[in-house]
Amino acid sequence: MSKEYKGKCHCGSVQFNVSADLNNSFKCNCSFCVRRASTLVKVDDSKFTLESSENELGSYGSRDFSDHYFCKNCGIQCYTRFKNEKGSGVMVNVGCLEGADSYSLKPSIFEGANKL
Ligand SMILES: [Zn+2]
DSSP states (O other), X not given: OOEEEEEEOSSSSXXXXXXXXXXXXXXXXXXXXXXXXXXXXXXXXXXXXXXXXXXXXXXXXXXXXXXXXXXXXXXXXXXXXXXXXTEEEEEEEGGGBTTOOGGGOOOEEEOHHHXX
């Protein structure tokens, strides 16, 4: 079941609200995600609201498929916006969510290495 979470980077410059079901958490094994090793959860665009200024964000990635957004001040990668043939959405770093213990979850593995 989805729950409302407040999310933020380490320094608090980047803040967002998201409604997510952490039972659907996953780790991705693409070349980007193996380096950051975050547990992620995927939500529809409508379930994610950025509360801070876009000026606090840097982004990295392929504009055709995904943009990985990180805090320009503390460097934490908070979320990724993606789009593919099935639509678009946001993959949120569970470690940024207040009240969520990403280490207690049992994330599945997304085979990004073969798809991206
Ligand atoms: Zn920050």
